[in-house]
Amino acid sequence: MPVYFISDISGPCSSCADQPIRPKLSLKNLVYVGVREVDEEEEKLLKEHNIKNYAPAELKERGAEEVVRDLIQTLQLDKHPVHISFDVDALDPSLAPSTGTKVPFGLSVEDVVTIFREVRKTGSLVSCDFVEFNPLIGSEEDVETTVNSIAPVLREML
Numbered sequence: 001m002p003v004y005f006i007s008d009i010s011g012p013c014s015s016c017a018d019q020p021i022r023p024k025l026s027l028k029n030l031v032y033v034g035v036r037e038v039d040e041e042e043e044k045l046l047k048e049h050n051i052k053n054y055a056p057a058e059l060k061e062r063g064a065e066e067v068v069r070d071l072i073q074t075l076q077l078d079k080h081p082v083h084i085s086f087d088v089d090a091l092d093p094s095l096a097p098s099t100g101t102k103v104p105f106g107l108s109v110e111d112v113v114t115i116f117r118e119v120r121k122t123g124s125l126v127s128c129d130f131v132e133f134n135p136l137i138g139s140e141e142d143v144e145t146t147v148n149s150i151a152p153v154l155r156e157m158l
Contacts, residue, residue, distance in 0.1 A: 007025045007030070028050075029075060030049075030051050031051070031053075032046075032053040033059070033067070033107075033115060034054070034059070034087075034090035034106060034107040034111075035055065035090070036055065036103045036105060037101075038053070054071075056105055056107050057105075059107065064110070064111040065114055068114065068118040068119065069118070072119070072122060077119060077122050077124055078122040078123070078124055080124060081124055081127075082124045083127045083129075084116065084128040085128065085129050085131065086116075086153065087132045088131065088132045088146065089101040089102065089106070090107050091106045091107055091109065091149055092104065092106035092108065093106065095109060095145065096145070096146045096150070097137070097138045097145055097146060098134055098135055098136075098142045098143045099137065100137060101132065109152055112153050113152050113156045116128075116156045116157050120157065128157060133146060133150065
């Protein structure tokens with residue numbers, strides 16, 4: 001859980017006396033969208049720190065636009081710099097087979113494009129990263145399917 005090291009879960013780095021590392025991310029500003037499998041310890045941390053996870057079922061029920069409007073309002077995303085870390089395995093495995101963690105019932109490409117579009121409209125999207133795409137996993141067709149699923153998200157980001 002890389003968030004651990006940049007958040008206020010870990011606190012200041014005690015072994016970095018000459019250059020202390022202070023938390024850069026307050027967990028009150030952290031939200032997950034599309035997480036489907038959470039182990040017991042992760043579930044405990046999410047509850048303990050009141051970290052919201054909008055599961056794919058909620059996006060399907062409420063619609064991605066409504067969920068993003070809720071996020072923008074609740075976290076005041078239009079008033080603060082926003083970073084999106086897009087984990088490709090949030091997509092349904094039929095859309096992104098070239099990733100290491102394949103969990104059924106993931107997000108649609110349209111949902112992810114909507115999330116990026118609506119956050120970008122706030123003018124606060126300052127950075128993003130795309131992780132967990134692995135072109136060494138699967139066939140050439142799997143890689144092409146994954147790239148074709150990611151491409152609209154990249155285009156929306158620009």
